[in-house]
Amino acid sequence: MxxxxxxDIHGNLPALEAVLADLEEVRPEVxxxxxxxxxxxPQNRAVVERLWELxxxxxxxxxxxxxxxxxxxxxxxRLLFDDPFFAATRWTAHTLPQPxxxxxxxxxxxxxxxxxxxxxxxxxxxxxxxxxxxRLSEQALGEILREYPARxxxxxxxxxxxxxxxxxxxxxxxxxxxxxxxGDVRAQYLVLEAEAGAxxxxxxxxxxxxxxxxxxxxxxxxxxxxxxSAEIFYCETQNARSMxxxxxxxxxAEKRPxxxxxxxxxxxxxxxxxxxSG
Numbered sequence: 001m002x003x004x005x006x007x008d009i010h011g012n013l014p015a016l017e018a019v020l021a022d023l024e025e026v027r028p029e030v031x032x033x034x035x036x037x038x039x040x041x042p043q044n045r046a047v048v049e050r051l052w053e054l055x056x057x058x059x060x061x062x063x064x065x066x067x068x069x070x071x072x073x074x075x076x077x078r079l080l081f082d083d084p085f086f087a088a089t090r091w092t093a094h095t096l097p098q099p100x101x102x103x104x105x106x107x108x109x110x111x112x113x114x115x116x117x118x119x120x121x122x123x124x125x126x127x128x129x130x131x132x133x134x135r136l137s138e139q140a141l142g143e144i145l146r147e148y149p150a151r152x153x154x155x156x157x158x159x160x161x162x163x164x165x166x167x168x169x170x171x172x173x174x175x176x177x178x179x180x181x182x183g184d185v186r187a188q189y190l191v192l193e194a195e196a197g198a199x200x201x202x203x204x205x206x207x208x209x210x211x212x213x214x215x216x217x218x219x220x221x222x223x224x225x226x227x228x229s230a231e232i233f234y235c236e237t238q239n240a241r242s243m244x245x246x247x248x249x250x251x252x253a254e255k256r257p258x259x260x261x262x263x264x265x266x267x268x269x270x271x272x273x274x275x276x277s278g
Contacts, residue, residue: 002026003113003199005120005174006189007034007156010063011041011092012178012237013216015187016050018208019177026191026204032111034156034174035061035122038104039092040233041178041213042220048100060107061122062129062157067093068105085258088226088233116199117151118192124155131158132173141166152199154190159242161188161203172201178213179233181242185210214238228260241273 004023009016023031033056038044040063051058069077070093080086096104109128111120124130125148130140132155144153145166153171159181162173175188182188186205193200217223217234226233232244247266248258256262267274 001030001116001194002028003030003032003116003118003192004028004189005032005034005154005156005192006177007061007122007174008036008159008176008179009033009038009041009047010036010176010178010233011038011044011047012187012213013043013046013050014209014212015178015206016047018206019187019189020050022204022206028191030113031056032120032154033058034111034120034154035059035107035128036063036156037061038096039063039067039089041237042216042222043213044092045096045100048096048103052103057111058107059111059120059122060104060109060128064104064107065128067096068101071096071098071101084227085229087228088222088230091222091226091230116194118154118199119148119150119152120154122155123157124153129157131155132164132171133158133160133162138166141171145169152192154192161190163201170199170201175203179237180240181236183240185238185240210238228258228263232263235274239274243273246270246273 004026006019033051037047066089070089110125119125122128124144126144151169156174158173159176159179160173161175164171172190174190177187177189180188184205187208188205191202191204193202222230223234236243247263250266251258251262
């Protein structure tokens with residue numbers, strides 16, 4: 001049996017199309033789209049419409065949930081609605097028709113393939129923002145496995161492929177299709193192959209038309225209407241590196257507002273993060 005898990009498309013249609021073409025060669029029996037289909041990128045409606053009629057299984061990601069709640073005027077976001085730093089999320093939320101939002105809102109939190117001992121969640125089974133990477137403590141991972149027993153855990157969210165073992169369980173992170181953060185601009189996803197009673201991981205990297213995606217940022221109106229956060233998402237996609245969260249943490253430490261002057265200062269202080277990947 002072969003299972004493909006892809007995630008973090010983030011409104012990047014050319015990256016998604018490249019992975020879908022690669023899946024034609026891989027021919028998995030099960031495909032799981034592991035959350036964050038939308039936001040950060042410019043082609044959110046097209047991504048949803050490309051996926052929702054395919055015979056795949058899906059999970060809810062934090063960006064999917066954020067956009068759904070934004071359009072619903074959820075009280076938990078009331079401090080963000082008029083914040084200019086969140087203009088890109090506002091733009092995304094208002095480009096999606098209600099049927100698209102309803103479909104996203106109905107996505108399940110996890111895909112559990114009990115016969116394989118496999119749990120697939122965008123983050124961890126505890127929270128969609130609890131990603132599997134080196135920052136997750138052994139104690140936290142042990143708590144997850146006790147509460148949600150599994151031979152294999154697959155998550156995404158951090159946008160970086162990752163492998164770990166804990167007390168006989170294997171933990172994998174898929175990496176990201178539309179916005180990788182490991183310096184490799186190719187679309188990345190995970191294939192699991194059943195071999196001799198175990199699942200064996202194969203991390204795949206698929207070239208795609210990055211320039212077409214960057215052009216879509218400019219021509220969709222996202223860069224113009226999405227403000228600074230849209231510019232940061234553009235840079236993340238272009239360079240395959242995390243920038244929004246590091247900038248946010250830097251600005252907090254420097255006691256600076258999240259504005260263009262601070263962004264320019266951050267770029268001057270961290271030029272290595274903006275060196276274009278080959």
